[in-house]
Amino acid sequence: xxxxxxxxxxxxxxxxxxxxxxxxxxxxxxxxxxxxxxxxxxxxxxxxxxxxxxxxxxxxxxxxxxxxxxxxxxxxxxxxxxxxxxxxxxxxxxxxxxxxxxxxxxxxxxxxxxxxxxxxxxxxxxxxxxxxxxxxxxxxxxxxxxxxxxxxxxxxxxxxxxxxxxxxxxxxxxxxxxxxxxxxxxxxxxxxxxxxxxxxxxxxxxxxxxxx
Amino acid sequence: xxxxxxxxxxxxxxxxxxxxxxxxxxxxxxxxxxxxxxxxxxxxxxxxxxxxxxxxxxxxxxxxxxxxxxxxxxxxxxxxxxxxxxxxxxxxxxxxxxxxxxxxxxxxxxxxxxxxxxxxxxxxxxxxxxxxxxxxxxxxxxxxxxxxxxxxxxxxxxxxxxxxxxxxxxxxxxxxxxxxxxxxxxxxxxxxxxxxxxxxxxxxxxxxxxxxxxxxxxxxxxxxxxxxxxxxxxxxxxxxxxxxxxxxxxxxxxxxxxxxxxxxxxxxxxxxxxxxxxx
Amino acid sequence: xxxxxxxxxxxxxxxxxxxxxxxxxxxxxxxxxxxxxxxxxxxxxxxxxxxxxxxxxxxxxxxxxxxxxxxxxxxxxxxxxxxxxxxxxxxxxxxxxxxxxxxxxxxxxxxxxxxxxxxxxxxxxxxxxxxxxxxxxxxxxxxxxxxxxxxxxxxxxxxxxxxxxxxxxxxxxxxxxxxxxxxxxxxxxxxxxxxxxxxxxxxxxxxxxxxxxxxxxxxxxxxxxxxxxxxxxxxxxxxxxxxxxxxxxxxxxxxxxxx
Numbered sequence: 001x002x003x004x005x006x007x008x009x010x011x012x013x014x015x016x017x018x019x020x021x022x023x024x025x026x027x028x029x030x031x032x033x034x035x036x037x038x039x040x041x042x043x044x045x046x047x048x049x050x051x052x053x054x055x056x057x058x059x060x061x062x063x064x065x066x067x068x069x070x071x072x073x074x075x076x077x078x079x080x081x082x083x084x085x086x087x088x089x090x091x092x093x094x095x096x097x098x099x100x101x102x103x104x105x106x107x108x109x110x111x112x113x114x115x116x117x118x119x120x121x122x123x124x125x126x127x128x129x130x131x132x133x134x135x136x137x138x139x140x141x142x143x144x145x146x147x148x149x150x151x152x153x154x155x156x157x158x159x160x161x162x163x164x165x166x167x168x169x170x171x172x173x174x175x176x177x178x179x180x181x182x183x184x185x186x187x188x189x190x191x192x193x194x195x196x197x198x199x200x201x202x203x204x205x206x207x208x209x210x211x212x
Numbered sequence: 213x214x215x216x217x218x219x220x221x222x223x224x225x226x227x228x229x230x231x232x233x234x235x236x237x238x239x240x241x242x243x244x245x246x247x248x249x250x251x252x253x254x255x256x257x258x259x260x261x262x263x264x265x266x267x268x269x270x271x272x273x274x275x276x277x278x279x280x281x282x283x284x285x286x287x288x289x290x291x292x293x294x295x296x297x298x299x300x301x302x303x304x305x306x307x308x309x310x311x312x313x314x315x316x317x318x319x320x321x322x323x324x325x326x327x328x329x330x331x332x333x334x335x336x337x338x339x340x341x342x343x344x345x346x347x348x349x350x351x352x353x354x355x356x357x358x359x360x361x362x363x364x365x366x367x368x369x370x371x372x373x374x375x376x377x378x379x380x381x382x383x384x385x386x387x388x389x390x391x392x393x394x395x396x397x398x399x400x401x402x403x404x405x406x407x408x409x410x411x412x413x414x415x416x417x418x419x420x421x422x423x424x425x426x427x428x429x430x431x432x433x434x435x436x437x438x439x440x441x442x443x444x445x446x447x448x449x450x451x452x453x454x455x456x457x458x459x460x461x462x463x464x465x466x467x468x469x470x471x472x473x474x475x476x477x478x479x480x481x482x483x484x485x486x487x488x489x490x491x
Numbered sequence: 492x493x494x495x496x497x498x499x500x501x502x503x504x505x506x507x508x509x510x511x512x513x514x515x516x517x518x519x520x521x522x523x524x525x526x527x528x529x530x531x532x533x534x535x536x537x538x539x540x541x542x543x544x545x546x547x548x549x550x551x552x553x554x555x556x557x558x559x560x561x562x563x564x565x566x567x568x569x570x571x572x573x574x575x576x577x578x579x580x581x582x583x584x585x586x587x588x589x590x591x592x593x594x595x596x597x598x599x600x601x602x603x604x605x606x607x608x609x610x611x612x613x614x615x616x617x618x619x620x621x622x623x624x625x626x627x628x629x630x631x632x633x634x635x636x637x638x639x640x641x642x643x644x645x646x647x648x649x650x651x652x653x654x655x656x657x658x659x660x661x662x663x664x665x666x667x668x669x670x671x672x673x674x675x676x677x678x679x680x681x682x683x684x685x686x687x688x689x690x691x692x693x694x695x696x697x698x699x700x701x702x703x704x705x706x707x708x709x710x711x712x713x714x715x716x717x718x719x720x721x722x723x724x725x726x727x728x729x730x731x732x733x734x735x736x737x738x739x740x741x742x743x744x745x746x747x748x749x750x
Binding site (some may be wrong): 277 | 654655
Binding site (some may be wrong): 029059083117124127193199 | 494495499500504509510513514517532561564565567568569571572574578597598599601602603606607624627628630633634641655658659661662667676677679682683684686687688694695696698699700702710711714715717718721724725734
């Protein structure tokens with residue numbers, strides 16, 4: 001590992017520590033200058049994230065253009081990807097989102113494909129549930145029964161079969177699920193604080209490809 | 213045909229049956245009953261009781277992926293709010309929000325029929341306004357609460373000082389309530405709006421996000437919520453303005469019943485196999 | 492003029508107490524006294540080497556995805572924990588010669604993932620074997636399902652902040668016979684599917700404790716113990732508050748802002 005990489009990493013960690021603690025302390029003080037500076041830092045981070053998006057799109061384009069030029073594996077879908085990525089991007093930049101062509105592309109291409117991907121979930125839920133929801137043990141039986149009652153409670157038509165599905169499903173959600181989620185949420189929140197604290201005191205470096 | 217195969221079906225047969233079952237009510241609506249749930253009633257009661265002239269903010273942060281769930285909820289709420297005498301400020305904190313807000317007014321595949329504010333006697337700039345997309349996530353929530361005029365112009369380029377409605381909406385202190393339609397970032401909204409300004413918060417959430425909301429509703433940090441497509445259909449029923457969500461409830465019902473049927477079928481097969489000692 | 496933001500006194504006091512406990516455990520107990528706390532067995536972490544070895548035997552790649560969360564939102568810690576596990580898993584994969592494919596849906600996370608895997612190759616002296624195209628930026632994460640099937644992966648590590656696309660990824664992995672090893676903390680909606688459909692799952696705090704489990708670093712294990720002490724304090728306050736509220740004394744409820 002070069003000392004240059006280590007220096008860059010140390011600078012990143014230093015910035016993280018300074019900005020991180022500043023933002024935490026800012027939450028507890030009321031001072032226009034400090035609150036305004038915190039807002040500026042947040043805005044800068046938003047702009048940086050937009051810059052990263054350019055890097056991501058650039059990398060994606062580079063990979064797929066190379067695939068097209070060398071007619072590598074699956075080069076034809078790469079053509080579709082490049083065209084569907086760049087044409088709406090250019091139209092959107094030039095004409096903004098109010099451009100009729102952009103609106104047409106969004107409503108006729110992006111929206112249906114997003115909906116289709118989401119719709120696939122229902123089929124995957126079916127195959128996953130059919131395969132995995134088996135009464136192998138007491139735990140899995142309880143999971144199975146809870147899933148059945150909640151699903152039947154969420155389908156309004158099942159009130160024709162038995163009117164108790166909705167109240168029972170609702171009880172499982174309001175009492176059992178809420179209790180479980182609450183407990184897990186508290187644990188997750190504390191775990192998040194621990195992870196964040198390691199980053200804020202500079203002890204966590206692995207996400208920067210560093211070693212402890 | 214061997215019954216063994218019936219309990220170990222290939223996935224393609226499962227998918228075929230599900231596709232047929234959800235197609236039936238699209239071709240021939242069944243008109244199955246819809247019974248409003250507690251949370252939908254809570255949302256409806258809150259919105260119905262909004263005082264005249266109060267400022268209500270709609271955070272249209274839905275995305276295309278959650279369109280069937282959140283867009284239908286948004287349209288149902290929008291119709292109801294436009295029929296009330298409230299000052300409606302619409303804003304988006306998701307990049308796709310403006311496209312879907314436009315679709316809400318113009319109608320579309322996941323919005324249903326157009327929503328015409330003029331039908332309810334609402335005038336743009338006086339009774340409702342759309343401020344457009346504000347990027348930044350939680351930063352944007354924080355900044356919008358501090359200064360609702362941060363965009364300087366509305367989505368259509370009109371300066372905010374030329375819009376009479378904005379005189380009533382300067383900061384989060386002026387909001388009577390806010391409803392967000394978002395697939396995520398719920399806690400950030402609670403932290404930046406309810407915790408800071410104490411403003412009642414309602415959510416339109418997809419089904420998978422509902423479990424984490426129960427705790428916040430129990431503590432009062434969130435007033436109520438609409439859950440998924442079923443919440444939208446229930447709300448349409450309560451508000452008397454039937455739309456796309458109601459027509460899709462039959463699909464939801466048959467789809468869920470099909471899934472439960474196959475779960476039970478799979479377990480019957482598993483039980484028979486265990487009895488035979490195969491496993 | 493700087494003034495304290497009133498209404499946040501309780502939060503400030505509790506934050507100072509909690510952070511104080513955590514820092515004490517990490518620095519004093521962990522770094523100075525080198526105490527190592529025992530973390531209970533985490534089956535998914537024990538299985539990682541076996542799962543990667545399976546990939547080597549079958550000559551199939553493994554797939555890792557650090558979730559679809561960003562680094563500027565509440566799920567950032569989940570994503571960071573996922574990237575920490577990527578460091579560990581990439582290190583093992585490179586060492587045993589198993590091809591690792593990483594898909595990332597956020598551009599900021601992509602740059603970190605790229606660097607982590609590149610460093611893993613560099614540390615093993617195999618920098619020339621690093622293929623940048625194996626670290627894929629996929630804005631719509633669920634489109635990785637097709638890639639999983641084309642590449643016929645042997646293992647599918649889904650560790651980070653997940654939303655609805657997790658089920659698509661797990662099913663795609665199951666279809667090609669891959670072992671699904673999942674870990675999620677922030678997004679609770681997907682946990683039932685992780686539990687039901689994956690072969691190994693890390694739930695909630697287990698996910699955050701995973702890196703301490705494999706490293707057995709004193710500071711990390713002491714921090715996990717400190718996390719448990721903080722949790723005990725929270726549980727005690729919840730129990731006390733519930734009892735007092737039931738007796739009609741809502742002092743703790745009002746103190747912590749419940750109104």
